Amino acid sequence: MNELISSISIEALLSRRNAAAERVRGMLKAHLEIQELLEPIEHSSLGTTLYMSDRRAFDDADDAEHMIKGIDARMWDHLLKLSGLWQLMDATARQEWRSNIDNHDVPELTAENIAATFEALHGGRGLMFERGVLAVFRSLSWDYKTNLPVRFGKRLVITRVVDNGGKGGWKYARPSFGGTNGLDDLIRVMVTLDGRPEPANGSWRTLDALGWPRSQALAELHGMFTVRGFKNGNAHLTFTRLDLVDRMNLILAKHHPNALPPAREAA
Numbered sequence: 001m002n003e004l005i006s007s008i009s010i011e012a013l014l015s016r017r018n019a020a021a022e023r024v025r026g027m028l029k030a031h032l033e034i035q036e037l038l039e040p041i042e043h044s045s046l047g048t049t050l051y052m053s054d055r056r057a058f059d060d061a062d063d064a065e066h067m068i069k070g071i072d073a074r075m076w077d078h079l080l081k082l083s084g085l086w087q088l089m090d091a092t093a094r095q096e097w098r099s100n101i102d103n104h105d106v107p108e109l110t111a112e113n114i115a116a117t118f119e120a121l122h123g124g125r126g127l128m129f130e131r132g133v134l135a136v137f138r139s140l141s142w143d144y145k146t147n148l149p150v151r152f153g154k155r156l157v158i159t160r161v162v163d164n165g166g167k168g169g170w171k172y173a174r175p176s177f178g179g180t181n182g183l184d185d186l187i188r189v190m191v192t193l194d195g196r197p198e199p200a201n202g203s204w205r206t207l208d209a210l211g212w213p214r215s216q217a218l219a220e221l222h223g224m225f226t227v228r229g230f231k232n233g234n235a236h237l238t239f240t241r242l243d244l245v246d247r248m249n250l251i252l253a254k255h256h257p258n259a260l261p262p263a264r265e266a267a
Helices: 010-038 061-083 091-102 111-123 125-138 181-193 203-210 242-255
Strands: 155-158 218-221 225-229 235-239
Touching (some): 061 091, 091 125, 111 125, 181 203, 181 235, 235 242
Antiparallel strands (some): 155 235, 225 235
């Protein structure tokens, strides 16, 4: 198991988790003892002074287990990020995992559950990654001749990447927060193929810091492609790493063998 998450000691993490859970249950025990001591005193309820994070009174064992579930959820998320498997997840898998974390819909954090979960995720990592490549390709609009319906070409058009400023005009144009998700998906796929970690900052933050698309009409993202914004909201991408484009096309061809792209001509 430690081979999958080599940057952390599972034993140390479980020790911290169990110590935290023990203290949460100790808080409940102390709370009930204090209530019992103050029961004869009028207006002495602790219900108005002791609250959980969601502002419900910390009254019973269900509340304690709810808090422990939250601790487990955050530790599961921590483990996933450290394992590197998060980078290989496509958008669907990430959304499902995020929903489970936010809703505390996770198994108890034990050595057995960690081993079973991460062995399953590790075994399916290739399929998850390939699913991400396919999702990027299928999100393209075929209304533009540069977007080829059988493969990634040298150039792409991605729609709704620029917020053109509305009534304020082009001088107020900025990257679209939602529209740059497509750029992030593409970058994640390409840097993973290149053996690099996913960038810490998303495309929206990077492009907005450059003043794109106004002051910097043409911007380069992580050495993978250049991107130019237009007033109709579209972004035109030109790949600078055609070797990675070829590898993405091989993944497309694996799932759609009748659309095998032709080999790139040698320089």
